[in-house]
Amino acid sequence: MTKGTGGTPRAGRSARRLAALLSLLAAVVATPAGWAATGDPNRGRELYDRRCAPCHGVKGDGNGPAAELLDPRPRDFTTGVFKIRTTSTKAPSDQDLLAVITNGMPGTYMPPWGELSETDRRNVVAYIKAFAPDRFKEAPTPQALPPVVRASPESVKRGREMFEAIECNKCHGTEGRADGPSRSELKDDWGRPIKPANLTKRWTFRGGPAPEDIAMRLATGVNGTPMPSFIDSVEKPEDIWHVANYIASLGPASPNYATLVTAAAVRGALPDDPNADFWKTIAPENIALVGQVTVDPRNFNPAIDMVAVRAAYNDREIAFHLTWDDATQSTPDPAKRVYADAVSLQFPVTVGAGPERPYFLMGDDAEGVYLLRWENGKGATEATANGPTKITPMPGSEATGTAVFRNGQYRLVLKRARVRKDAPAFAPGVFVPIAFQAWDGGAGETGPKMSLTSWYYLRLEEPQSNRRFVVPPLVALLTGAAMALIVRTARRWTENA
Amino acid sequence: MTLFRSRFLQAAAVVVLAFCALRFGIQPPVPWSVIKIYLFVVLAAVFIYVSSDSDSWRSFLAPIRSTLVDPDRRVLRGALMIVVPLLVGYYAYSQAAARPEAPPELRAVHPAPPASIQFRGKELSIQGLDNPLRKDAATLPKQVAAGGEIYIRNCVYCHGDNLDGHGRFAPALNPPPANFQDPGTIAMLQESYLFWRIAKGGPGLPKESGPWSSAMPAWEDRLDETRIWQVILYLYDATGQHPRRWEAK
Known part of the structure; x- marks a missing residue:
């Protein structure tokens, strides 16, 4: 079984x-x-x-x-x-x-x-x-849409201009990450606070991710919410399609969640700047995060649902580049239930050969975990934990964290020495268990109220060998030679017969 | 039509048809490892068939031999000598350049339950235990409804409204939440097994089942005995499954 x-x-x-x-x-x-x-x-x-x-x-x-x-x-x-x-x-x-x-x-x-x-x-x-x-009682009348305009660079450009002209950015944010200035004032028809849609995550669109769906929402509006109909506010009716094409260009239709993070082998230095061009050369892996509902306080409606992860290492260091959406860069104010935004990477304290590892929820009394953490205003820290409320900071941490926050998005580079005695060492070719945790302090998340993952894997790719360029031609040559031999033998047999 | 009488073409046609049937004829798609096993059986059968008598065997070999030696097949021969090594070389490249995938996690999904457990300071025998709420048929609908309420407030996040393991939190969990609609889960288990799994959760699993990875909480901290039995009633009622019975002594 x-x-x-x-x-x-x-x-x-x-x-x-x-x-x-x-x-x-x-x-x-x-x-x-x-x-x-x-x-x-x-x-x-x-x-x-x-x-x-x-x-x-x-x-x-x-x-x-x-x-x-x-x-x-x-x-x-x-x-x-x-x-x-x-x-x-x-x-x-x-x-x-x-x-x-x-x-x-x-x-x-x-x-x-x-x-x-x-x-x-x-x-x-x-x-x-x-x-x-x-x-x-009234018979429904279909909403008419102008003739379809397919996505093109011109259409997306026009859509972007219209996006600002009809003030989509006021709620949805400049880059569509649900961080517009009006976001905190939005209420639904029942007077409850309501969040604008994050337009870079089309897979969460209530009415579907296709440009046709988006155009229809723009035309009809979304009843019960502050989202109005825009069919009469755009300059020309076909602008509905340009805005829809622009919104569809902001993000993929599906997140393609990963369970394995591969760290790229690098010869030179690992840049600390999260916006460095270097990080654009590594494809991110999207990791799904969900609410922590095991211990109190349980988080049924987590604010952070995804972290995009890149990783790279050289002979001395290992670096993680994390990107996640958060509407506000919060300054802690416990009186208002606002806490520091934070993320943490979790590893077993020692990477063993067997399948055994600590409990995924920050370890337990029997076996602890190692945490590589970053907190807004505090920077990078390292800690060990024996459960979500039993976190012990490690003295003399040399980990560094550099973060930028722009238009509703954090980008962070977390870095530390690759091989250490007092903390997990990362060797190429080994599958290391890794888990993630994140807190949106602006949404009141702190302590056990977080979003998290169960155990995934991190693997440092082996330094590029030229094996994959040498072996295949050799195999092809050998196959050719074997075939020539078969043909010759067959011919000789026929001649003898 | 000599073409259709050629044993070689017949054999090739059978293999190709068998592949198409296995690959596209079965839904949901069959894993590659299974297709490979079946194709191997088909190949062996075809080989036995064509080599059953010497005429048939000769007819099978004729096109192969003529391709190898006949002067008028020189072009085909030359083309094969180039194409086949290139294909094999490409296969070798795709193998050498493939990125490794996360190692499979082999774990016992339904490990043997303990004979008894400690539940809130009291010993509960799992062996031979039945759901006590089933004794009173009159109150059963009420108990099921109570179980449904417990389910929707506690279990739905991972196991889903359809009880199919596709709850909203499922994408981040490995191993994935159990699918109660699947006949391989609660339908083949006794109710006391479910009681053990719900009460003790992931941390209560034996080592071969990876207690460190399961996100299933130990519900004994939140639900008392009656409430756990109620939610078990709901699981069977909502899926239309029936619990496995204890074998009569």
């Missing part, structure tokens, strides 16, 4: 998703514009009570037993206000609601429900509409 960390379940899932998408497409094609098919609210109710009520509440008021722990909060259906729609009227179409149920709301706790049959999902749509029947 042993297994590796296989990829087949995920492949099955994506196949199922594809099947769900295809059946959805088929439904759209089969029913005129997909507006006609309606479900049965009475049948939807049973499924709703079982699957949706834990968050959205039996009464549909968004007050299910889990609601208080979730940010963003579950939708209150009794208001009939919905974020994602493709209509110019107030309410979404059945197809819009069906799409949200099918695809979920990325970046929130609303998961995709594609494994439920389409009939079931349509029945739930009908039941959800029944919570606010007045809102759905």
